[in-house]
Each structure stands twice: as C-alpha cells, then as structure tokens.
Amino acid sequence: MEQHILVVLPHPDDEAFGLSGTLAKHIQNGAKVTYACLTLGEMGRNMGIPPFANRVTLPEIRKKELEESCNAIGIQDLRLLGFHDKTIEFEDKEQLDKQIDGLLKELSPSLVVTFYPGYSVHPDHDATGAAVIRTIARLPKEQRPVVHCIAFANNLEQSIGKPDVKNDVKDMLQIKLASIQAHRSQFQAEELLGSKKLGDKELINRFGTEHFWTYKFE
C-alpha cells in the first residue's frame, strides 16, 4: 500500500481523466495524497458554454473547480504553487526544482505521479514532468520514490513502449465522473457523458482503466 502519494501536475483538471480513479482507490486504501498543482490554468480556452468565465475571472473559478474535484476524489492536501499557465517551460529551473525538492523532502512520498516529459503534448505538461524527473534524479538512488508518468502523445508507444501500470478503476467511476464534472468551465459534461448511466459499456471502456509508465532512471 502507498503511504503518501505526491501528484505534480500543471493545470487544474489534469488529474481528472487520467488519474482520479487511481487516487480515489489509493485513498480508500488509506493513502494520503498531496496534489501540487503548478498553475490555475488561467490561460485555458474553455470558458463554459455559453461563456460564464472570462480571462479575468477564470483563475478563481478554476481554483474552486479544482477544490471541488479534490473533495470528490478525497485528496487531503492540495498545494497551489502559484506559477502562471503556459510559462512552466520558461520558468527559472532552479526556482521550479526547489519547490518540488521541498515537497519531496517534506513528504517523503513512496509514489510520485506526474507527466512523462516529452510525451505529454502540452508544453506545461512536458516541463512539469521534466522538473519532477530532474529533481528526483538528483536524489541518492535509495531515496528516490517510484514515479508513475501519464503520457498521451500520438505514437508514443514507438518510443516508450506500452504502459506498465494498468489500474482497473471501474468501481471508482462515480468518483471519477464527479472529478471531471467539477471542472464545469472546462468540460461540457452533457456532451461528454450524454444520458449514459454509470454502468454503460462505453463509459467503462473509456474511463474504467488508467495507464501509467514507471519512469526508469539511469
């Protein structure tokens, strides 16, 4: 059983599709989760339909949505690191790594979850994953936590192979959908789920398994 899981992702809602079921399961088994979210996703393009948010109000709205998603999953500790959306790849690496290193030292997680650098499409995803890997690689081997990476670039299996961790989260679907639906400015739940019920085959196929790549340090 994982005792303390550290999740490091750049945007509110990055946890919802690929990870919320896994986290909920660990939490029900007694794990403690700290979610370090680097930005408030303040440059997101989705404002709701019709738009109920705008560039000025979006950060506060997304912060509330993130808190609601964390409540749904059961995440006990949410840290907002205060970086600006779309700028992670340009940030001072020393400052970025220092924050992540601080969390690692404070929490001594047994498992860290982040994006796979280079295979996660959004520049913020790649830069966040790179910072986490860089920081953990600096630790002595015996102190390094296991790192599970989320990745979804096209054709990524040619480079990094198939995911080695497949978590069955079918029994967590209700929680996962609550996490997704919490981000109402970002996802149009009706469009996503339609009138489908929890037991619906399509929903189970789409959301019932979560995949991760265990990062192999040199």
Place this chain on the structure above:
Amino acid sequence: MQLINQSEVQRRLDMLKEQDLYIHLEMTTGAYAAHRDSSKHPAATFITNAIIRYSHGSISETGGPYRVGLKMNEGWIYSEGLTHYEETETDRLIMAGHDSQGKLIVSLQLSPQPF
C-alpha cells in the same frame, strides 16, 4: 459574458481613451491544435499588463465577429474576431472572441489597473 453590444462597447472605448491603460491582448489556437489534427499549425500569443494609451478607439463589424482598432500616438492595436464582452464591468473593458465550440480564440482587455 454577453454577446457584444456594439454601441455599449463604443461608449466604453470612448470613456477609456487618452489615459494610461493596462492591456491584455491574446490570440490562440490552443495547445492541443496539432495533437488533434496534425495539419493544424499551433499558434498562440499574449501580452499582459503592457501599458498603452490611445487617442481614438472604435469597434466595427461586417456581419461577422467584431473588430476593434485603437489608434495610439505612434502605432495601432488591432483585434479581429471578438464576439463577447463583460457587461457587469464598470471601469474595465473585457472582450473575447469564442469560436463555434465556445473556445476562446482571441481576447482584448483594457483596464486602468493591472490584470
């Protein structure tokens, strides 16, 4: 956000002229454009809290989304594709253009205070 009311936006543009203003100007196809369709060219640009001052600002349209032009002492600010504005703002002007899927594609914001 509401659909743009041209005369109301014009009134606010007039109100904000001839003073130092903070501008947020942005255009984006979204970070996932090329991931979803490799023929798409991802492009995005924004500038936040630069200080500008214009002597003449106007909004126009020809049946589609709105265009705004702000004439400055030594240059222009131009934005096309605006569809919405925030009616409840009193001393700022918040405008954005949303595409057919509701996603923000352009935004132009002016304020006497930083964003």
